[in-house]
Amino acid sequence: MSYPSSPTRPWDVRHLPPAVGKTFLITGGNAGIGYFVAEQLAATGAVVVLGSRDPAKADAAAFSIRSRVPGADVRHLRLDLADLISLKDSVDRLDLGHLDAVVHNAGIALDDPPRRESDDGLELMFATNHLGHFALTQWLAPLLCAAPAGRVVTVGSFAARSERLDLDDLQSADDYRPKRAYGRSKLAQMSFAFELDRRLRAAGSTVLSVVAHPGGALDSLTPARPPIHVTTPGERLRAVPAGLVLQGKDAGAWPIVRAALDPEVRGGELWGPRVFGLRGTPHRESALPHMTDPSVAARLWSASVDLAGVHDPDLGFGG
Template sequence: MELSVPDLSGRLAVVTGANSGLGFGLARRLAGAGVDVAAEGRPIDILINNAGVMTPPRRQQTVDGFELQFGTNHLGHFALTGHLLPLLRAAPAARVVSVSSIAAQQRGLNFEDVNAERGYKPMRCYGIAKLAQLMFAVELDRRSRECGWGLMSSAAHPGLAKTNLLSGASYGLAKPTLQARLTQLTWRVLPFMWLDVDEGVKPTLYAAASPDARGGVYYGPRGFYETAGGGVGFAKVPSLARSDSDRQALWRLSEKLTGVSYPD
């Protein structure tokens, strides 16, 4: 798929986590296409749910009491999108893009322990949170079509992108963890597997701006095992994200946990 960003002058985009990394790269590219990236009360044309936390070594909680990764990566974006839904519906053809991860290829999701109270494994919990983001994106698109909300929802992942997500700052550590230092070492040892930010944003940018993008679709890098470059392609969708019953169960749970309900 060819990435061609049209002139987006006059449109409004909201990008979460835009202070650095992929979010900063996305905001810069959108601004370069003429988008306004901040405003209040205007219809929202593009919402990119990008902010994230990755693998804090010890279990932490949000101020609301949710496991930090599930609360930040999924529940926070579920609630934000719900609150912004009236502004999204006010736009002529709004798009919502949720940034997932290749770590979303998880085989199971324990709906009774999404907060990892029975055992915390950093990478497993990160994968579950990113799977939830993907399931939300697909279900949001289905509900939009069924209810006539007039928005298109899709998901994308950046492959293996060189960002500061593992730096520790996102979960309160002053220094990078051992995992972060080892990851940064592979940037030098295995450079062919890693993408710069400008390459990593392409799947998300395609979903957000390309005239050819479709709703309910998962985009990723077209290269080696969806980790490297080569343009934008369709990413592998895990079975849980293809299951109507599982997506709807997650939706009901998310409404219950956040207290944010979407209209029928």
């Protein structure tokens, strides 16, 4: 049974449609935004797989979800997005016949120099946030294609709005500034996601690629989920003024959950919070032109194939 978002049945973030029989993989599902995406999807009756490097943290997240969602089917997939060579083996360990959606949520944000590299010799934020998800998409393609309407949901960021990709220095080797490198890595993710949907549509695929972002989501406005997340009374009090324009990470998960679950969502769309893109219930918004530029995306795609060491064509969706 489908539950379309319409004037007669508006989307309700607190009363989600059932998704029994569906399976979702959330990278970085053990903490932050990813944790609340997992908790909310688990409440629909779906199978939720937490992609995480740390089994202990994944176990703690699963325990927390089950304590709030009795009977929740929560699993763990050991996943290290910075270790590109390991990703195929990780996916091979998924004991699933299909995957209804992968939520590309995991990421790192480094605040200080020096520039750091992965074991593969790639700038760490670009490798983790973009290239890891780029490669993971290829290995998940057969499972996504086996679902009736698979989805790739990429979690973007406000940080991408003010950045532009330097296609001649994607790894910030010439001029490394941590905040800029982070914003560019998120822009690369979003550019890839929009380009992926263009290629999926051209191939006649049933899989959709959708982008969503959490707006302004703060730890101090987020409800406690000990030991995953704990805030002191003082932190909550100091955050009250910020709550006028920002929100907690539980609400930041709403657009991402809708992008993964709502049957009315279409490929190539961008979803975010309704109020100035910072807080509130999810709605569809317009992507900025530099996020959807096909010529930039094509060059990024070609470079990513080489850097990630994947086969293409079209990451396994194009035949």
